[in-house]
Amino acid sequence: MKTYNLAILGGSGAVGYEMLKLLIDRNFPIKNLYLFASKKSAGKKITYKDKSYIIKELHNSSFKDIDIVLGAIDAKIMKSYLPAIMQDGAILIDNSSAFRMEKGIPLVIPEINPQDIYTHKGIISNPNCATIIALTALYPLHQHAHIKRMIVSTYQAVSGAGEKGINELKEQIQGSFAHQVFPYPIAFNLIPQIGDFEQNDYTSEEMKMQNEGRKILNQNDLSISCTCVRVPVYRSHSLSIYVEFEKEIDVSTAKNLLADAKGVILLDDNTQYPMPLYSSEKDDVYVGRIRQDLKNKNHALHLWCCGDQLRKGAALNAVQIAELLIKNHV
Amino acid sequence: MKTYNLAILGGSGAVGYEMLKLLIDRNFPIKNLYLFASKKSAGKKITYKDKSYIIKELHNSSFKDIDIVLGAIDAKIMKSYLPAIMQDGAILIDNSSAFRMEKGIPLVIPEINPQDIYTHKGIISNPNCATIIALTALYPLHQHAHIKRMIVSTYQAVSGAGEKGINELKEQIQGSFAHQVFPYPIAFNLIPQIGDFEQNDYTSEEMKMQNEGRKILNQNDLSISCTCVRVPVYRSHSLSIYVEFEKEIDVSTAKNLLADAKGVILLDDNTQYPMPLYSSEKDDVYVGRIRQDLKNKNHALHLWCCGDQLRKGAALNAVQIAELLIKNHV
Structure with a gap:
């Protein structure tokens, strides 16, 4: 079975933690999972089901080898990291409002418009909670x-x-x-x-x-x-x-x-x-x-x-989008 | 200036206490003010602005010489005391839902339909909060x-x-x-x-x-x-x-x-x-x-x-109705 490198941006926050829990609980095929946040939270240890993750400071160089980025950070900061994510070829599933209303960027609720994922060009937005x-x-x-x-x-x-x-x-x-x-x-x-x-x-x-x-x-x-x-x-x-x-x-x-x-x-x-x-x-x-x-x-x-x-209104919807992506090889 | 005998039914409750405060604060022309409640609360002392009132147990004989009754008790209990109030000729301003929708009983918000007080036959209802x-x-x-x-x-x-x-x-x-x-x-x-x-x-x-x-x-x-x-x-x-x-x-x-x-x-x-x-x-x-x-x-x-x-939604509206009654000699 194919496995994926994932990064959670905002790994020290409430939505980031829910994303981590859901990826583990739903057996998402993870190769490596990285949690990133701002300098302030770097070094913090996040534990779920006996497994610990050390929060790393987010840099433009953080996206090498990452397949899927789950974004749970502020819209402005998210925008500033977009070029680096795009350059490294990762797909961004973004929970911020940064790209939601942009033409050509799908805005997806898997129960409603799963077909919209096929039109993505590197970014899929998660709607407002x-x-x-x-x-x-x-x-x-x-x-x-x-x-x-x-x-x-x-x-x-x-x-x-x-x-x-x-x-x-x-x-x-x-x-x-x-x-x-x-x-x-x-x-x-x-x-x-x-x-x-x-x-x-x-x-x-x-x-x-x-x-x-x-x-x-x-x-x-x-x-x-x-x-x-x-x-x-x-x-x-x-x-x-x-x-x-x-x-x-x-x-x-x-x-x-x-x-x-x-x-x-x-x-x-x-x-x-x-x-x-x-x-x-x-x-x-x-x-x-x-x-x-x-x-x-x-x-x-x-x-x-x-x-x-924090679940269906944010983290779960984003993880469901990630599941749709890998299931459909999009 | 003419003064009135008033009775508050439910004098130990939240709305009853607001009625007491408003009557005092708004200088309602009170001759005597009585607070009634169920047996459970009888004897309790209610104090406002250095003046104390002892709660008395409510009886059918409680309404002798009362001019205006302010009702802040349960609809069912209110109904059971109505004959005694009517017999003693007091006017009831009732905060319960007991009589609100009855034909011929005015339901009054003083800012909206003050004229309806003129049609009362002993009862005026205070609307839902x-x-x-x-x-x-x-x-x-x-x-x-x-x-x-x-x-x-x-x-x-x-x-x-x-x-x-x-x-x-x-x-x-x-x-x-x-x-x-x-x-x-x-x-x-x-x-x-x-x-x-x-x-x-x-x-x-x-x-x-x-x-x-x-x-x-x-x-x-x-x-x-x-x-x-x-x-x-x-x-x-x-x-x-x-x-x-x-x-x-x-x-x-x-x-x-x-x-x-x-x-x-x-x-x-x-x-x-x-x-x-x-x-x-x-x-x-x-x-x-x-x-x-x-x-x-x-x-x-x-x-x-x-x-x-508790104020405009209950006690204040009832006291405003009482003020309308005495001002217009209704």
Whole structure:
């Protein structure tokens, strides 16, 4: 069996660690696995299942002999390393926003548009975490009734800002009022700002779902209006979604489609529903609370979904793309 | 100046205590003020601004000489005391859901339908907390452009379930996993169920906004689809709202209307927005994050609002109704 040299960029971070765990747990055919990060983390030891990895400092010379690079670092830094990766012929699967909206660079959710990997020219982008969770949940319904429009309110976990987000909430819960990662204290609070404000008063995080959703579903008239809110939850993003379809759809059809879908678990029986505490460290996206809209009864649904944004929202989706690449010899 | 005998039912609870504070702080013309509760709380001393009140056990004979009863007890128990209150000729301003949807009983938000108090026959109902916060925020826009439809996702504080909800979150934060007030642990979690499930799969809390909204705005075709979620926040409910209007409305008009409105504070400049930590123990409803919908550009807005559900969402609204009654000699 062919094996591969892999590099994780951002190996000391929350998403990088999930990538490592998934590669091991899913028996990815690894020849050598390298973890890179900035100088600050170099030398740090990362251990998983009795095996240790020493974080190396990332350099332009880090990509020699690497087949697949999994990127879990900041968009700006990612961009600066692109020439070196390209020169050494590695394929980059990038979790940053650096290349997502660039023409010709595939943006892939394996359950939705796996065929797009064939068009890659060295880079495949991993979508935004909330976008992956929402679209994975909705795609089985889209195939049946075709989504026209979505209105989404998010409830996003602090680990969406990495380990430092987790630590800031932990310290605030212990009584510290200091905040550095988030613009205001998050303990016992809600912050309706994720990312920066754009000209239309939406935040960058709020615009990602429409922009990336249009590209992933290859549908330029898709309208997704989001309100993104940070909540004092450690892990797993949750979303309250109103979704309008071209064709008729009812609640029982939607439940049947979701019960059969890959990557999705339906949890909808009035005593059970998705909750972030229970979808954490799970691979699937959990969907429930499916209801007819009270006005647009035959063409619109409300639902609630939760997914681990470090897993399916980031690391798992990237590893699934890597698996697609080697399986299809792309 | 005429003074009144008042009774607070549920004087040992979170809403009852807010009622006491507001009556004192707003210089309500009190002759005597009595706090009643169940046998369990009888004898307990409640102190505010150096004045103490001993909780008395509630009996059918408690309403002699009482002019105004402020009800902050469970709907079922409230119903059982109604004959005694009526017999003694007191006016009941009731915060429970017992009589809200009954024909002929006014359901009042003083900023919206103060005129409805004139039709009372001994009972005036105080609306559901999330409904008060949403409608107070939206009414200035409704007067201008007429609301047709709303899609609401709530982020509701644990004190919506009273003192016991606050204590349950506090204990869970300290490491206890026990839960009794909420159906699942709420610390570091989100629970997308408030109230009981109805036949259409919406919860009782989710249906209140449409049912009560139609009555308060006197508009039977109003459609409000809600998803109500409990969040690990101590105080102040927050709401992400999509609102569709009959007439055209733009963001700057909406901001101007809200800046001038009574009971509302506009907080919308990209570094400031409403947050529950900051709207707690405040009287006004805070509104911000006002944006055009990305599809329905001229007739729909998204916004975010926070309000203290124990104040404007409950106790303050009830005290404002009492003030209207005595001011207008109704």
